[in-house]
Amino acid sequence: MLEIEYWWLAVVPAFFALGWAAARIDIRQVIRExxxxxxxxxxxxxxLVSEDTERAxxxxVELARAERGNTELQLALAGLFRRKGETDRAIRIHQNLLAEGGLDTEAKQKVTLELALDFLAAGLLDRAEGELRRLVGTSQEARALPxxxxLYAAEREWQKAIETARRLEEITGHPRPHEIAQHWxxxxxxxxxxxxxxxxxxxVEAALAAxxxxxxxxxxxxxLALRQGDPTRALACWQRVESQNAEDLPLVAGLIAETALAHGNGQAAANLLRGYWQQVPTVDVLDAALRVVLAxxxxxxxxxxxxxxxxxxxxILAVSRQLEHGSPLGDIATLRQLLGQHTRRLSQYRCKACGFRARSHYWQCPACSAWETYPARRVEELNIYD
Ligand SMILES: [Zn+2]
Structure with a gap:
């Protein structure tokens, strides 16, 4: 046992020596180049390191003039132009690289992608779309599709967006169900x-299929069902939200209340909405339930x-509804506790620069380190008077 351990002790420095030699060789290579x-x-x-992009x-530009054939240099320069917002100069360089020829297919595709990004940055969406579409089926497709x-989403070209998202799913293997359903x-x-x-x-069917x-x-x-004169189907559609994502029930509660009342389904809706409120106790569900129960x-x-x-x-919202409905306030202790919670939040100070809230006043913000960014007013006073 002991002998094996000694043997290892001899090996460790040898590895260090080898690593050191390898590093020296690499550094020498870099220095020679x-x-x-x-x-x-x-x-x-x-x-560039000191972030003086102007002089860089x-x-x-001087270097590129001296070495016209250096593609990497041209690309670096064009990238800098784009970053500085001088998209016309970036476009010219990329177009020249493509026109001059001498690039292999893959390099040409990379330059085409850069050109498309120039057009996007310049707001020339049609031309960007043209270049990006040219890259479908090439080595740059995965970078061109996002x-x-x-672009299609910004132009509200939803069918094309769906096709593109489907293609992205195919080549990356990452499903995008939410996005595609939203497009539908x-x-x-x-x-x-x-x-x-x-x-x-x-x-609608396609969205649910996605x-x-x-x-x-x-x-x-x-x-849609309601417009087609089928309130029963409309109510069934909205009720499906409960099993899909109960958190979205506040979005349909009002519709259910209104439609049920208009078509004589009030009692069923009252029970339904009471149940919804137990699951998602938000003021929208409460308002819907209240409307039906009152009627x-x-x-x-x-x-x-x-x-x-x-x-x-x-x-506080529920209590305010209670006051609106003329109820006598039964439980003063609850109200006092609620007001206490809210006033604690409202009596904080807030940094003008970063929005950080604090219970006491600071001359220097503990979050963003700015000086004199705390107005000597509580949050509630800021909201009311500003
Ligand atoms: Zn701050």
């Missing part, structure tokens, strides 16, 4: 707005619902 470079490169590099660009997808919802909403009911229905948890699809589907069961039932709501989930 560096000696062949003109001093101007180092000047440019130095300026001047130096690189900006192409953003945009198609559906557009069709709905233009009274194309068949188109809207098909797009992401069966897409609540927005059922929101639109319900509106179907009367004032006393509405007050009872509010009292229960304030007791179970105390919130």
């Amino acid at each position: 560096a000696r062949d470079l003109p001093r101007a490169y180092f000047r440019a590099l130095n300026l 660009t001047d130096v690189l 900006p192409l997808l953003n 919802c945009e198609v559906a909403q557009h069709a709905f707005n233009h009274s194309d009911d068949a188109g809207a229905a098909a797009a 992401n069966y948890k897409c609540t927005r699809a059922n929101l639109i589907g319900g509106r 179907v069961e009367g004032e006393d039932a509405a007050r009872a619902l509010l009292a229960e709501a304030v007791l179970q989930r105390p919130s």
